[in-house]
Amino acid sequence: MLYRLPGALVRAIIVALLVITPYVLLDGRGSESTPIVALAAVFAALLTIVEYSASSPSVVEFRDAPPFNRVRFAALFSTILCLSVIFRGQEVPNGLSDFFVLSGSQIGKAIDFPLSPARMMLDLLPADTSPAEREMIRSAAGLAYLLVSFSVIWFVVLLRLYRWPRRSDAFNVWVNLPTFDPTSGGDVIRRLRWDGRFNVLLGLATPYLVPGLIYLVGVFGTPINLGSSQTLIWTIATWAFLPANLLMRGIAISRIAYMIELQRRRAQGDRGAGIRRYV
Structure with a gap:
């Protein structure tokens, strides 16, 4: 797990960046969607860390x-x-x-x-x-x-x-x-x-x-x-x-x-x- 963790963290950051890209480029700061976007980014990042740091994934296919x-x-x-x-x-x-x-x-x-x-x-x-x-x-x-x-x-x-x-x-x-x-x-x-x-x-x-x-x-x-x-x-x-x-x-x-x-x-x-x- 520790061997896979650095790669999982990098992937999690990239996935979170994907989620917030429309929000950042369209200047959605201060809007009502801010909590939703933040929650979606955190959830996607955590899911990525769990899937890519575990020895066997549960959802992500063709990981290896x-x-x-x-x-x-x-x-x-x-x-x-x-x-x-x-x-x-x-x-x-x-x-x-x-x-x-x-x-x-x-x-x-x-x-x-x-x-x-x-x-x-x-x-x-x-x-x-x-x-x-x-x-x-x-x-x-x-x-x-x-x-x-x-x-x-x-x-x-x-x-x-x-x-x-x-x-x-x-x-x-x-x-x-x-x-x-x-x-x-x-x-x-x-x-x-x-x-x-x-x-x-x-x-x-x-x-x-x-x-x-x-x-x-x-x-x-x-x-x-x-x-x-x-x-x-x-x-x-x-x-x-x-x-x-x-x-x-x-x-x-x-x-x-x-x-x-x-x-x-x-x-x-x-x-x-x-x-x-x-x-």
Whole structure:
């Protein structure tokens, strides 16, 4: 535990920085959200310390299989940071925010068509949203999708180039998949393949599910205040990042299933060779 603690502390600081980034860049100091942001940052930091300092994690998957979690975190952090810069540009215009808006504008227009996930998200905005704000939010959504799409492509490239997780290093399946119960029944390979395919399909459907879920929360519960810049940043980031996260998780689990199958075949081949040797 002491060996892992320094790394866990560094990760906790970075995670806390992720949580407070929109709050700091949008100058939310003194607002009613201050206690909520502080509590969320402390909770995220403590969870990170517990997960990364323990010998066996309880929630975080692929802890000992870099750079999977690093790619996911980099995608989320870059999305939150860029969206925060874009929304800060409404109050303090600058060249960087204009660059991000222009970068996401074309993609935002491309994904904004009838019955598309982007159109469903834009329809959730308050009725008094101005056309300029609507255009800016569409550009932010386009930039978010550009960043998370690049993260998925980058992970696939790393998987091919470095044969993730590296076969030269020890890989403990049960430590890296703490939520997977191998004793719940059925063949492990078949269950991992099903889990991987389910995550990929769910990732493809999530862009449609998130707007629907937000709408249902507004109808049957407390409506989400999409008029708040900080809330809007986290909503767009979640809407864009969650599908990419599920896709990467599905690809990773399918890869683990493939590795276990190869190891099983190799073991069966060695056993067969040993039997033939003594026959």
